[in-house]
Amino acid sequence: MSSSLLRRVTVGFAALTGLLGTSLIGIQAAGAFTAPILVVDVDSGKVIYSQAPTDPWYPASITKLMTTYVALDLVRQGKVSLDSMITISAAAASEPPSKMGFRPGTQLTLDNALKIIMVKSANDVAYAIGETLGGSVEGFADQMNETAQRIGMRDSRWTNPNGLPDPRQWTSARDMAVLARALIRDFPDSHDLFSISAIQFGRAVMANHNGLLGRYPGADGMKTGFICSGGFNVVATASRNGRRVITIVMGQPSPRERDVKAADLFDYAFTHSAGWTSPTLDALPASALGAPPDIRPYVCGGKKPPAIDDGAGAVSA
Numbered sequence: 001m002s003s004s005l006l007r008r009v010t011v012g013f014a015a016l017t018g019l020l021g022t023s024l025i026g027i028q029a030a031g032a033f034t035a036p037i038l039v040v041d042v043d044s045g046k047v048i049y050s051q052a053p054t055d056p057w058y059p060a061s062i063t064k065l066m067t068t069y070v071a072l073d074l075v076r077q078g079k080v081s082l083d084s085m086i087t088i089s090a091a092a093a094s095e096p097p098s099k100m101g102f103r104p105g106t107q108l109t110l111d112n113a114l115k116i117i118m119v120k121s122a123n124d125v126a127y128a129i130g131e132t133l134g135g136s137v138e139g140f141a142d143q144m145n146e147t148a149q150r151i152g153m154r155d156s157r158w159t160n161p162n163g164l165p166d167p168r169q170w171t172s173a174r175d176m177a178v179l180a181r182a183l184i185r186d187f188p189d190s191h192d193l194f195s196i197s198a199i200q201f202g203r204a205v206m207a208n209h210n211g212l213l214g215r216y217p218g219a220d221g222m223k224t225g226f227i228c229s230g231g232f233n234v235v236a237t238a239s240r241n242g243r244r245v246i247t248i249v250m251g252q253p254s255p256r257e258r259d260v261k262a263a264d265l266f267d268y269a270f271t272h273s274a275g276w277t278s279p280t281l282d283a284l285p286a287s288a289l290g291a292p293p294d295i296r297p298y299v300c301g302g303k304k305p306p307a308i309d310d311g312a313g314a315v316s317a
Contacts, residue, residue, distance in 0.1 A: 033293045035231070035251035037261070038173035039269045042184060042237070042244040045281050046274035049265060053177075054155055054287040056170040057250050058294075060225030061098075061121045062235050063163030063171075065179055066156075067129060068114055070143050072187045074133055075110070082111035084132075091137075092128040095162065099124040100201070118223060119199045119208045123162040130161035137161065148175070151182045152282070165227050170292045173248040174284050176235050180222060180246045181281075184237070194221030194237070211259040212236050216266060224258075228300035230292070232258040238266050245269045253299050 037051040047053070074080045088106040100122045102108075108116075110129070117126045127137065134140025137160055144158035155172035163169075183194070197214055198207045212219040218238040225233040231251040238245055247265045252258035 033251065033295055033298075036173035036248070037250070037265065038177055038246075038248045039265050040177045040181070040246045040248075040281065041269075041274050042181060042246055044274060045181060046278040047281065047284065048245070048269045048272060048274050048278065050173075050284070052287070053174045053284050054172045055289050056155060056172060056287060056292040057233075058165070058227060058230030058292050059163055059169065059171045059176070060227040060230050060233055061123075061163040062176060062223050062225040062233050063158070063161065063169070064117045064121065064126055064225075065176070065183065065223050065235060066144050066148065066158060066171075067117065067126055067140075067161040068193070069151075069179060069183055069186075070140070070147050071110060071114060071129060071133060072183075072190055073147060076186075080110060080133060082109065082114075084110045086110055086113045086125070086128050086132045088124060088128045089131055092124045092131060095123040095127045096164065098122060114193060115196060115199060117162075118193055119196050120206045121209060121224070123164055126162035127160070148179075152178050155287070163225055163227070165229060167291075172287070173250060174281055176248050177246050177281055180235055180237065180248075183222070184244075191221075194223065209255075210234065210236065211255060212238070212262060216263050218266075218270075224255075226255075228296040229294045231295050231299045234258050234262055236262050236266075238270075240270045243270065251295055 034052040034055065036053060036055050036057055038047065038053040039049040040047055075082055085107045088102045088104055090104040093102060093104045098121045100116060100120060102124060113125050113129050116122050130137045130140035134143055140161055141158050148156050148158065153175040156175045157168060157170055159166045159169045195213060196208060198205055209224045216238060218240045219236060220239055221237045222235045231253060232255050233250040236247045245266060247262050247269065249258050249262045252261065
């Protein structure tokens with residue numbers, strides 16, 4: 001991070017408390033809400049910093065991390081392979097953007113499909129993965145929920161593999177940290193899948209929406225997401241001096257604010273260790289909220305939704 005940006009957003013723990021530790025106040029129609037934030041040490045699973053970590057939240061495209069875990073788990077079990085063919089159905093092709101726009105009947109390998117959903121966040125391809133591997137989107141959602149329970153996620157409800165708006169689908173920062181650790185632990189050979197900076201299809205080069213990759217020193221994954229009702233979300237990992245940290249930031253009004261907050265939290269995490277009194281993810285108390293807040297008025301209001309393709313992002317190399 002550049003020194004000028006560092007001075008603007010980082011002044012130790014006091015800055016974290018002032019910048020991140022209060023409720024975000026939206027426009028009147030949105031009311032007040034606390035944006036979930038969580039910073040976790042990968043090896044120990046201990047919490048370095050948290051804010052509303054178990055509150056339910058609309059995940060948007062960070063859902064695709066769950067889709068990827070289920071797919072890789074099926075590969076590990078020998079039920080499919082990375083060379084298995086994924087077919088784009090008419091239903092998949094009709095999913096709204098972000099998408100590749102493949103015609104119905106198009107086939108691609110599961111390996112390429114996973115790379116596309118991690119970089120382009122293509123909803124049509126994620127839908128096709130669910131249909132092909134689960135027999136139907138509903139069948140794949142059942143697998144997502146069963147897998148989530150098995151790996152220790154307790155706040156999540158999944159209904160689709162791409163994260164498009166559904167009031168029945170939500171997760172929490174805590175659950176996404178559990179999922180991120182499980183991906184790192186269970187599929188070490190797939191590490192590069194979450195750090196691809198761009199993919200080329202024909203003459204088009206599509207950049208990853210994760211503004212931290214290649215710009216924040218040590219950033220090495222994972223996935224962003226955005227819908228108006230959930231704001232701009234990111235599950236991010238970074239490594240420095242042998243330590244790896246997961247940072248989750250949700251409910252931000254712009255990709256810039258999401259990126260800067262995540263970078264600030266990484267800066268804090270790499271200068272502070274989780275103490276022996278720090279809670280583990282399993283010890284975080286359940287939320288009192290029964291459903292996610294809808295922050296659409298705060299993020300989008302009555303205007304056209306912000307562009308999901310963020311460009312260069314806010315963090316300089």
